Amino acid sequence: MQQGMLSSVLLSLFLVFWPTNLSATEMEPERAEQWLRSEQIHQKVGELLQYVIEDSIDSLDFSLERLALPQQEVARYLLLKKLEQQNIILTPKMAIFVEEQKRKIPTYQILERNDGYEFSVPAFNYPAVANRLMKRWEQDQSTLDFVLKAERNELDLKTWLSGSEYQKKTREALLIRELDSLSPDAIITLTNQLTDELVTSWLPSTQVMVRLAQVSEDPQVYKLLWLMKTDEVSRGELDRLAMVADEFALQQIMLATHNPSLKQQALRNLTRIKPMSTDVKAFLISRMALKEDVTFVARELANQGYTSWLEELVTQDKSVKDRAILQVLSP
Known part of the structure; x- marks a missing residue:
């Protein structure tokens, strides 16, 4: 008796909480494809799209509800697909309409078979399309909020890049993606929040710092x-600067040699610059005056074909560690 009552309770809970459509109607895949290709439906979707453009959501709802099934579900699906494919920006009212489509349960299902299992999927899965549209809309809203706050000098980086790990990662990705769309003044305001600090107590992730730089x-x-802990992102930026190799980039590579973890990579990149500028030559000569760097720099220069220059330095420049250079040059 108790087992029977328990089964009844479990069944009741299943029916209440399981998001399924008990009145679902099976449709053959071929029939669903025919509906999706229907010229009449596509014409109707064109009319519905005009309501979207006019932001006339009441008319849109009314026109959809007047359609019989399955035309109504096909039209909902094709309309939302058009919004997705054409990247139509959702107004607040349109966002509410799309959100409502997420909560609707499709009537028509297609039976699929795979690895001995049978399962039903919506023939016209407009809730899934609506879900993607809402995610994009939420991202657009976040982007707009970021840009407006940054342009108004109201964005506090430390506060904005705090919160849960998911929120931090999401906002970091947004900043990296949208930073170059900001005005020069907005970018300066953001970077000043980091560079104007007398004592640096907080810095964003390396990915964000690289993009800001x-x-x-x-x-x-x-x-x-x-000055930050070296990782593959900062190493990648060092290599990118070496590929750019303009005056500004080379200055930053020289600056990177102050980080012990980046020093050899930075020096190696400088020895590979061709043609080598006067500033880079002078910098490398200064490093060959240091006991801890001379052997590494001389070896890298020799590998790049600068043996004649090294021989010349040994005889003409008394600042360099000539013995260490000669050891590198000796067979």
Whole structure:
């Protein structure tokens, strides 16, 4: 008796909480494809799309509800697909309409078979499309909020990049993606929050710092970046600068040699610059005057074909550690 009561309770809970459509109607895949290709439905969707453009949601709802099934579900699906494919920006009223589509349960199901299992999927899965549209809309809203706050000088980086790990990662990705769309003044305001601190107590992730450095081209941001713990992101930026190899980029590579973890990579990148500028030559000569760097720099230069220059330095420049250089040059 108790087992029977328990089964009844479990069944009741299943029916209440399981998001299924008990009145679902099976449809053959071929029939669903025919509906999706229906010229009449596509014409109707064109009319519905005009309501979207006019932001006339009441008319849109009314027109959809007047359609019989399955035309109504096909039209909902195709309309939302058009919104997705055409990247139509949702107004607040349209966002409410799309949100409502997420909660609707499709009537028509297609039976699929795979690995001996049978399962039903919506023939016209407009809730899934609506879900993607709402995610994009939420991202658009977050982007707009970021841009407006940054342009109004109201964005506090430390506060904005705090919160749960998911929120931090999401906002970091947004900043990295949208930073170069900000005005120069907005970018300066953001970087000043980091560079104007007398004592640096907080810095964002390396990914964010690299993007801030790239977009701002602020040597002080690069200086902070090179002071951070080295990772593959900062190493990647060092290699990118070497590929750019303009005067600004080379200055930042030289600055990176102050980080012990980046020093050899930075020096190696400098020895590979061709043609080598006067500033880079002078910098490498200064490093060959240091006992801890001379052997490494001389070996890298020799590997790049600068043996004649090294021989010349040994005889003409008394500042370099000539014995160490000669050891590198000796067979």
